[in-house]
Amino acid sequence: MTPTNLTRTIGQFRRVARDPLLLFVSVLTLASLLLFVVYPIASVVLQSLKPGDTYSLAAYAETLKSAYLRRAFYNSLMMSALTALVGTFLGFLFAFAVVRAKVPLGKFFNGIAIIPIVSPPFIGALAIIMLFGNNGLITWNLLKIQNFPIYGFNGLFLAQVVTFFPVAYMTLKGVLESMNPVLEDAALNLGGSRIKVFLKVTLPLAMPGIASSILLLFVETLADFGNPLILAGSKFPILSVQAYLQIVGMYDLPKGAAISVFLLAPSLIAFFLQRRIVGRKKYTTVTGKPQTSTGKIVSPGARTFLFIACLLVSLLIAVIYFSILLGALAKVWGYDHSLTLEHFKFVFGVGFKAVRDTLMIAGIATPIAGVFGMIIAFLVVRTKVPGKKLIGAMSILSFAVPGTVIGIGYILAFNHRPLALTGTLAILLLNFVFRYIPVGIESGTAILQQIDPSIEEAAVDLGADARRTFSKITLPMIVPAFFSGLVFAFVRAMTAVSAAIFLVSSRWNLMTVHIMSQVESGNLGAAAAYSVILVVIVALAIGLIRLLLKARYGRFGGAMLHF
Amino acid sequence: MSVRLVDVRKEFPDPEKSGGIMVAVKDMNLEIREGEFITLLGPSGCGKTTTLRMIAGFEIPSTGQIWINDEMVNDQPPNKRDTTMVFQSYAIFPHMSVEQNVGFGLELKGRPKSEINTEVAKVMEVMGITELGKRRPDQLSGGQQQRVALARAIVNKPRVLLFDEPLSNLDAKLRETMRVEIRRIQQSFGITSVYVTHDQDEAMTVSDRIVVMEKGLVMQVGSPFEIYSRPSCKFVADFIGKVNLFPVKTLSVGEDARAQDRRGVEVSAGSADPALKPGDDALLMVRPESLVLSKAGSVDQKNSVEWGSGRVIKSVYLGSVIEYELDAGYDKPLMAISYDPVNGEFFKDGDEVSFSFSQRAAHMLPLR
Numbered sequence A: 001m002t003p004t005n006l007t008r009t010i011g012q013f014r015r016v017a018r019d020p021l022l023l024f025v026s027v028l029t030l031a032s033l034l035l036f037v038v039y040p041i042a043s044v045v046l047q048s049l050k051p052g053d054t055y056s057l058a059a060y061a062e063t064l065k066s067a068y069l070r071r072a073f074y075n076s077l078m079m080s081a082l083t084a085l086v087g088t089f090l091g092f093l094f095a096f097a098v099v100r101a102k103v104p105l106g107k108f109f110n111g112i113a114i115i116p117i118v119s120p121p122f123i124g125a126l127a128i129i130m131l132f133g134n135n136g137l138i139t140w141n142l143l144k145i146q147n148f149p150i151y152g153f154n155g156l157f158l159a160q161v162v163t164f165f166p167v168a169y170m171t172l173k174g175v176l177e178s179m180n181p182v183l184e185d186a187a188l189n190l191g192g193s194r195i196k197v198f199l200k201v202t203l204p205l206a207m208p209g210i211a212s213s214i215l216l217l218f219v220e221t222l223a224d225f226g227n228p229l230i231l232a233g234s235k236f237p238i239l240s241v242q243a244y245l246q247i248v249g250m251y252d253l254p255k256g257a258a259i260s261v262f263l264l265a266p267s268l269i270a271f272f273l274q275r276r277i278v279g280r281k282k283y284t285t286v287t288g289k290p291q292t293s294t295g296k297i298v299s300p301g302a303r304t305f306l307f308i309a310c311l312l313v314s315l316l317i318a319v320i321y322f323s324i325l326l327g328a329l330a331k332v333w334g335y336d337h338s339l340t341l342e343h344f345k346f347v348f349g350v351g352f353k354a355v356r357d358t359l360m361i362a363g364i365a366t367p368i369a370g371v372f373g374m375i376i377a378f379l380v381v382r383t384k385v386p387g388k389k390l391i392g393a394m395s396i397l398s399f400a401v402p403g404t405v406i407g408i409g410y411i412l413a414f415n416h417r418p419l420a421l422t423g424t425l426a427i428l429l430l431n432f433v434f435r436y437i438p439v440g441i442e443s444g445t446a447i448l449q450q451i452d453p454s455i456e457e458a459a460v461d462l463g464a465d466a467r468r469t470f471s472k473i474t475l476p477m478i479v480p481a482f483f484s485g486l487v488f489a490f491v492r493a494m495t496a497v498s499a500a501i502f503l504v505s506s507r508w509n510l511m512t513v514h515i516m517s518q519v520e521s522g523n524l525g526a527a528a529a530y531s532v533i534l535v536v537i538v539a540l541a542i543g544l545i546r547l548l549l550k551a552r553y554g555r556f557g558g559a560m561l562h563f
Numbered sequence B: 001m002s003v004r005l006v007d008v009r010k011e012f013p014d015p016e017k018s019g020g021i022m023v024a025v026k027d028m029n030l031e032i033r034e035g036e037f038i039t040l041l042g043p044s045g046c047g048k049t050t051t052l053r054m055i056a057g058f059e060i061p062s063t064g065q066i067w068i069n070d071e072m073v074n075d076q077p078p079n080k081r082d083t084t085m086v087f088q089s090y091a092i093f094p095h096m097s098v099e100q101n102v103g104f105g106l107e108l109k110g111r112p113k114s115e116i117n118t119e120v121a122k123v124m125e126v127m128g129i130t131e132l133g134k135r136r137p138d139q140l141s142g143g144q145q146q147r148v149a150l151a152r153a154i155v156n157k158p159r160v161l162l163f164d165e166p167l168s169n170l171d172a173k174l175r176e177t178m179r180v181e182i183r184r185i186q187q188s189f190g191i192t193s194v195y196v197t198h199d200q201d202e203a204m205t206v207s208d209r210i211v212v213m214e215k216g217l218v219m220q221v222g223s224p225f226e227i228y229s230r231p232s233c234k235f236v237a238d239f240i241g242k243v244n245l246f247p248v249k250t251l252s253v254g255e256d257a258r259a260q261d262r263r264g265v266e267v268s269a270g271s272a273d274p275a276l277k278p279g280d281d282a283l284l285m286v287r288p289e290s291l292v293l294s295k296a297g298s299v300d301q302k303n304s305v306e307w308g309s310g311r312v313i314k315s316v317y318l319g320s321v322i323e324y325e326l327d328a329g330y331d332k333p334l335m336a337i338s339y340d341p342v343n344g345e346f347f348k349d350g351d352e353v354s355f356s357f358s359q360r361a362a363h364m365l366p367l368r
Ligand SMILES: Nc1ncnc2c1ncn2[C@@H]1O[C@H](COP(=O)(O)OP(=O)(O)O)[C@@H](O)[C@H]1O
Pocket: B012, B013, B015, B023, B024, B042, B043, B044, B045, B046, B047, B048, B049, B050, B051
């Protein structure tokens, strides 16, 4: 460090020390992120390196020796890569159809694509079993096929594409919308054929977005737990499920941890690659009027093709959700399809504690995560707190790390004094808070980068300290973004399963975990009923917040909610 | 209140070269007197904003000290300093009404409601925005936003008022009205003010003194008159308006400043930069409006020096004035402005002319 660097750093510390609250908040943030994000992940790595009393690579050797686990590693990577590619392709198709081709029913397709985002990630798997499984409506009832090979690659691939292509759609929709269509028109004007213009102008411009979407889907599919638990079956092992089985089934912590590290490494690599691509993009404030596409680039034939493709995919999604609803109302799926409210009675009776617990945990954890996320976004974007880069990096980590790894980390890290938390409500709450902080950070950062920093400087200049600047100036300006971030976090919390499945106990359980165990015990009706109620709760929450924002902030507030 | 900058230097990490640094302000020394209106003037990127932000407390000097009155304020954060800034973007709080914006500083100081209301009303009256009190910022025009920003700053009666290019977002007409307004307000409140601009006309109109900066360095500090007619170097002469520079050799300095031009002709100058010594190579500066043109061979000798002759290569008629460019055998064409074109003489492209200037209008400055 050069002398001027040193004096600068000292100066920074001295000034931060003059604003004790800022210092306190940043130290507290740093400490809690270390304890509840970094420490659990580190515990997994440590555990994998310490199978006995001494450090060794034995757990890794054992994992690699097993042909079955080697296959799990291969399967996971292959499945994630394929889902990423096909899902991004479908997402691009959808986005291009809606944004550029302006096919009829665009709003409807947009709505259909959003459904999987706001519902539990394993609903696809549940529906696929109901449609194509041993008692499946299509395979068994209609076609009379027994033991249709839906478990394994086929079913899982279908479920994951349906679950994750909407993520690609949302990403690419944003990319295409921000692309100036005048460029395409200009290229057409210069005499390029439509297909040439698409290949030489549209596609290259969208390429960073496509790459980012592929990586994002890869990370999400790799981390997915619900779909493979239901659909992978024993012949098609998947890493996240194997880690879970090692720990919950065999009580082999070191091996479970070693498998987790194999899951963690590719996730982190893909995640940081994705960040780099996104990071290169320049942030610009929203100015001027949005450019609307003339849609000249799409020929009538292509538009028809896109329309039919979207229609087919939408139909598939509609069938999936409809079958869940049917399943919740059918007496015994596959045998007796007479309507009944029995399954709902079960959920509202014996099973209602899980509904209450889930609501309470998501309801408590998400606002805390949201506020915490906003504070971190403020610290990182707007202040000169030393260590803010570290805060940003650590808090984003829980986005990159698969839920399974985090869940295992939590049971490893918090099962002994002074933080013996396993089996408590606290461990679930902490896990949810720290898992959904990044949602708050993302939306906070995005909006802060659009707000002229001199507005906050003006407040400081007039005598406001960090607390009052944040509460009187920053917060009111970012409230709409805050709530849309909050809804998203709430949806994620309501539908989370991969980390939570390690942390539930007989006293505190979650709807998602109940659904998984009902599926496992073949009770599809109850699982479907739980799922319907879950989707209804989420939809109500979204509608409610949207209404509140609209009432409070007018059309602008409503628009802040992207779904 | 006085503001003093002692050897103030500001370095930033170089955005192009990782690990490298770039110096935005180089060892600046400046004393701003109580009640004075001082302007930092220079091209974009010369370090004006950085200097201002160091006085406000948004940037910490890498080395050196900033004093406000007899207090060293380097470690004081902006909210503890009695300085208030008017931002280039106005930085009006978008979620507050005009009144709430203006009253924000007093509210933070915990003043009673009634007092805030009176103070706010008084300042809004002075600024001519009384009827805008209940408006939201997005319902204001650029000029109104500017007035709100100014009202919000002065209602706090800060010891030092800081302006960062406050008029750059306004159209030309409004800019001229507002700069007069700003000067009027500053004088009626007597607040020490530091004003940043890259517009020399603006600087000339509002300032008691101007600080001309380039590449982080202070090139000259002086009254508008000194900066314009006694520039200390070629950069300042060039930056403040148009200029003709003739290479000369210094013969004597001080009261009786004289020089010899490249033809060996001797000329007196009204002033010479104190850095010059007899024998130095120097530049003789004459502003275009001091260059008098006449038909070749008919110079009025009274008080003027016949300096040479040339040919008109360009003339631009601007209504109130005509701007000429002459080819007189120098590296660059000479520039002349002739006022009152209706009564005066007209020259066309290609006309041969003589030019002269009064000795008082000439100034000698160092070659560097
Ligand atoms: N926060 C910063 N980080 C890095 N460089 C900066 C920063 N602020 C200003 N600079 C650089 O310092 C120089 C002076 O900037 P500034 O004071 O804004 O100039 P001016 O206001 O005179 O146009 C410029 O080269 C600018 O790029």
